Amino acid sequence: MVPHLITALSGPLLELESKVLEATPTIERWFRLEWQEHTPPFYCSVDLRNSGFKLAPVDTNLFPGGFNNLSPQMLPLAVQAAMAAIEKICPEAKNLLLIPERHTRNTFYLQNIARLSSILRQAGLNVRLGTLSDEIKKPTWIELPDGNRLLMEPLARLGLKKQRLGLKDFDPCSILLNNDLSAGIPPILENVYEQYLLPGLHAGWQTRRKSNHFAAYEEVAKKFSKVVDIDPWMISPFFTSCKNVNFHERKGEDELQAAVEQILKKTAKKYREYGIKEKPYVVVKADAGTYGMGVMVVHDPAELKDLNRKDRNKMSVVKEGLEVSDVLVQEGVYTFEKVNEAVAEPVVYMIDRYVIGGFYRVHTDRGPDENLNAPGMHFVPLAFEQNSMPDLQAKPGSAAPNRFYLYGVVARLALLAASLELERTDPDAEAA
Template sequence: MVPHLITALTGPINELEQRILESLPAIERWFRLEWMEHTPPFYTSVDVRNAGFKLAPVDTNLFPGGFNNLTQEMLPLAVQAAMAAIEKICPEARNLLLIPENHTRNTFYLTNVSRLVQIFHQAGLNVRLGTLNEEIKSPTEIALPDGTSLTVEPLVRNRGRLGLKDFDPCTILLNNDLSAGIPKVLENLHEQYLLPPLHAGWAVRRKTNHFQAYEEVAKKFAKLLGMDPWLINPMFARCGEVNFSDGTGAECLMSNAEALLAKVRRKYKEYGIQEKPFIIVKADAGTYGMGIMTVRDPKELADLNRRTRNKMSTIKDGQEVSEVILQEGVPTYERVHDAVAEPVVYMIDRYVVGGFYRVNAERGIDENLNSPGASFVPLAFAESNQLPKPGAKPGASAPNRFYMYGVIARLAMVAASYELEATDPDAEIYE
């Protein structure tokens, strides 16, 4: 299933698809060489937006929930990728401790945890769930909508190791993005592999670092294909001292918004794009589609109403927003069942394992779709015809479109590996 692309401006994207398909051997070699030098994040999901004139990642998540939205047909790919990932890290691994988020009542999220347990169990590991929720003092069973259940257990810390009662894992997998800060119990684990590393969590990570790394990757990749990196890269700016409650930092927001919109306007003019550009302002740390607004005119930032201030001032776990990223808005012209849609690509290790369309009938082409009203339609990455078809007309073939999405998502994953290396507090600095 390829959704309709509702725009006359499909020219550059069709050209990009053509160029990507023609360059397939060079692209795959380029990725191979990158992975010889850099370590991919353990798992990643990337939100991609297709404007018809531009195709770019707008968010990269290093603690992806939503594995429950992948189809059963995608599972073999996920299991194979999980095996490869574990083999590299701890070939003799027997036990895996999975630490989920603390939402014990969010059944969608818990179904995602159940799917992760299934993937790693089929990859040959004993998987048990440990919780950071200190209110849970003994093994607790949580019922799932499909009649199955999960058991979460309190963590047990023993000197340099973390486990559960009578369970000593080689590897600890976080599916908790640490928005509320880094818990003491996870610090100084020298004898076990903790994945992703602590500095990948939102207590430390910043979107601006990621998109700075992505800009570097996009330039390298664009040079390989002989194209303008802007076609795959959303421009951005940062404001570091913002307080939406009392209006501090409004000047920084307005001046950066003005400068960024001017840059986007120049690009639109260069490509003959008639639309009015917009930017997205969002918390520099954080997830779940919280703390996000669309801005078409910088003056809007001078005069925010109370509701918008409240929405922007705190994100997940009640964390206050003081740093924001201003990002070039990439409209999405994809439609599924006449509703606005965007592809989300899922990867384990360096492999694309599947994805889905996030569809939201209540939102416009220039708005955040990760909000109430969103539903999910699986992408057909794992069909037997997933390999690109040389010679097929651009835009006509699902495998070709999905291959292109997979390339863009993998570029974001390469950027995430650059970002994690650059921000690693334990990395040795060579003069």
């Protein structure tokens, strides 16, 4: 499925595609050298927006939860990437404990866990599921709509000193988190002994901040842009952050309005520079948190003065009741891609440093300037292994493989930014 762009690919993005295709060998070598210096997260997904004049990431998830939405054709590629990741971390790995989110009633999410488990098993690992849910006191089978089922088991501390984490009869060498720790870090996950915890606890929303990620991404984008000779703005959204905001008590409102105005002005200047007729907008989102919660689109700073109670409630609390006090103010990137006349945005999935596939998030009731990660969305899979090799003979803007290759390049820039972000916030690295 190749969504059509409702605006012709033009101006800066056409130039970007031309330059990226021309520089493909240089780009791949650049990534190879960067990965010698930095370690990618075990896995990652990146939300992109393509406006026809700009292509940029707007969110990077270190606990991706949509493996079930990927095309079945991508499984061999995912298995190979998982093998490479495990080989690098623990070559003799035999047992892997996968820790999912607490909720056990979201069947879409559980199908993601089933797909992820399947990929890891085919990579040569014994995979068991250890849950943090208080509801599960003993091994419990959960039936899935497709006829499969999952065995959820309560986590346990093992050994005399109880320093290793596992299940009653299962001692893993690696532990993979598919839980973003929005509710905080459970004590049972702390101080595990001689086990690889992937990713580290500092990747969870208890400590992670989107503003740190996009600061790292801005650096990566500037460095990359010198390699291919482009304006970094083509692939990077402007952003700033505001701390100590309280939407209920209307604290920090003036600072937030000033931040919105600042980003709108910077964006408007770029639009004038490139002759773009669209109206700039910003997205205000919780600096910590996921699932598309705590997100608001703003076209004018004055809109923040007139928020009703419903909007204030929506912005005050995100997943697991995490209260919002810090927000990211990010340049809004239009999405002018459509699937069957519904607005769509690509989401790219990676394991280790490899693009393994992706899908379009599609929403029939949302506009090109709105958050698509909302109830009512659906997914159309992409098989990147069939489409991510560029067609160097095609004219820029005309070939689907070239668009997908471009997505893979920008997504890998976000992956590299995530590795920098994790290095800089790693408490063990600071201690060393």
